[in-house]
Amino acid sequence: MTARRAVLIKLPRDKCDVDYVKRLMALANLAYRGYEVWVPNMPRTIQHQLYDFRDFKDSLVFGTTPKRWFAETWVPLKTLRIYQDGSMKGDKGAPVALDFEDDVIRLRQVCRNEHRYVVEVPMPRWVIERVNEGGDIKYAMIGLENDEPYLALVAERVVEPYQPSNYMLAIDVNAWNNGITWGLIRDGRLVKWKPERPNLSEIDGLYDLSMRLSREYGRLKRLGLHRTVEGRRLWRNIKKVRRKIYAKLRDYAQKLVHRLVRKALRHKALVIIDDMIEESRRELIEEKIPRGLRKVYLAETRRFVKLLITQLRWYGVPYEFKRLPSTICPVCQxxxxxxxxRTMACTNCGFKAPRDKIPIHWAIKSHQEGDGKNNPPPLERR
Ligand SMILES: [Zn+2]
Known part of the structure; x- marks a missing residue:
């Protein structure tokens, strides 16, 4: 199985011509559609590499055909890898050279339309780590996000999932207000469990601040004053606060994924995931959480699951998706x-447990049922 991971690296804006990257992106869009357009005042090497790439595009993580004409399509780039022992892998003329001797990445001709123009960026630790794990960076991409130039690197690794031990790690993904609960199970017995939540009072505080600023902005707008210096400053502030909320959640999700994957690896556990985020969305509506805050509580939860899967695959951790209910009794259903x-109680059999723990009980139950299925069939009597 080939596992892939990708990382984004911000490129220095002063060394990277945004308009040139835009033109490259437009050409990449055309190339994906099967058109060859040779622009006279652009280096042939880049254009050759674009049209060569059509054959590779299916192997790319980002290699989906753009949906609209003139959509901004990231430019796929080949890489050359120069290792510490002087050996090389890849195309010598590739626009992206990863030099592990000098610990730099050299971008040739993709940052400015100028003959022999090279931009050097320091080698990210992420790359070193992936290569040490047996990965190879065969592809890269260049493109713009929010008008800022970025380089995306894609690491590939062939890995077979390990045979799980007697450990199981159940992960129940919910909106951030309830958080993500994990439970470590050994031989069908719960070893440890914990609900993980970001700093909610900080998130709520930032959300309240953004709402307060938005109301103020609305008031200025009604007076027709939103285009004034004050109005613009207010608008910039609102955007800044919102970005901060999402950055905090993104960072939290990323760190939590890292911890959980380490945990699974340490115990060679089988990972069980319940990602019923839709259910969380409904719950938030029932709880009458305002729309804006709902969006915040759900932000990055999908990405959390994606990141988790990507990393489990990368490290060869076996995983399964399973429904782990939180409102149905795991004993008598x-x-x-x-x-x-937040305690859940069964009026039928008397079972009682904290709400966050119910999905973990279901994971234990599913383990026991799974055992039953794997038992040899009973001997027939004659
Ligand atoms: Zn019950």
Missing amino acids: HELTQLPD
Whole structure:
């Protein structure tokens, strides 16, 4: 199985001509559609590499055909890898050279339309780590996000999932207000479990601040004053606060994925994931959480699951998606009733547990049922 991971590296804006990258992106879009357009005042090497690439595009993580004409398509680039022992891999004329001797990445001719123009960026630790894990960076891409130039690197690694031990790691993904609960199970017994949440009071505080600023902006707008210096400053502030909220959640999600993958690896566990984010969305509506805050609580949860899967695959951790309910009794399957302190109780059999723990009980149950299925069939009597 080939596993892939990707990373984004911001390129220095002063050394990277945004308009040139835009032109390259437009050409990449055409190339994806099967058109060859040779622009006279652009280096042939780049254009050759674009049209060569059509054959490779299916192997790229980002290699989906753009949906619209003139959509901004990232430019796929080949790489040359120069290792510390002087050996090389890849196309010698590739526009992206990863030099592990000098610890730099050289971008040739993709940052400015100028003969022999080279931009050097320091080798990110991410790349060193992936290469040490047996990965290879065969492809890169250049493109713009929010009008800023970025280089994307794609690491590839062939890996077979390990045979799981007697450990299981159950991960129940919810909106951030309830958080992500994990449970470590050994031989069908719970070893440890924990709900993980970002700093919610900080997130809520930032959300309140953004709402307060938005109301103020709305007031200025009604007075027709939103284009004034003050109005513009307010608008910039609102955007800054919103970006901060999302950056915090993104960072939290990324760190949590890292921890959980390490945990799974340490125990050679089988990972069980429940990613019923839609259910969380409905719950948030039922709880009458305002729309804006709902969006915040759900932000990056999909990305959390994607990141988690990407890294589990990368390290060869076996995983399964399984439904782990939180409102159904894991003993008798009766509907559970929620008590004021987030305890769930079964009126049928008397089962009681904190709400976050219910999915973990279901994971234990599924393990026991799984065992039953794997048992040899009973001997027939004659
Ligand atoms: Zn019950």
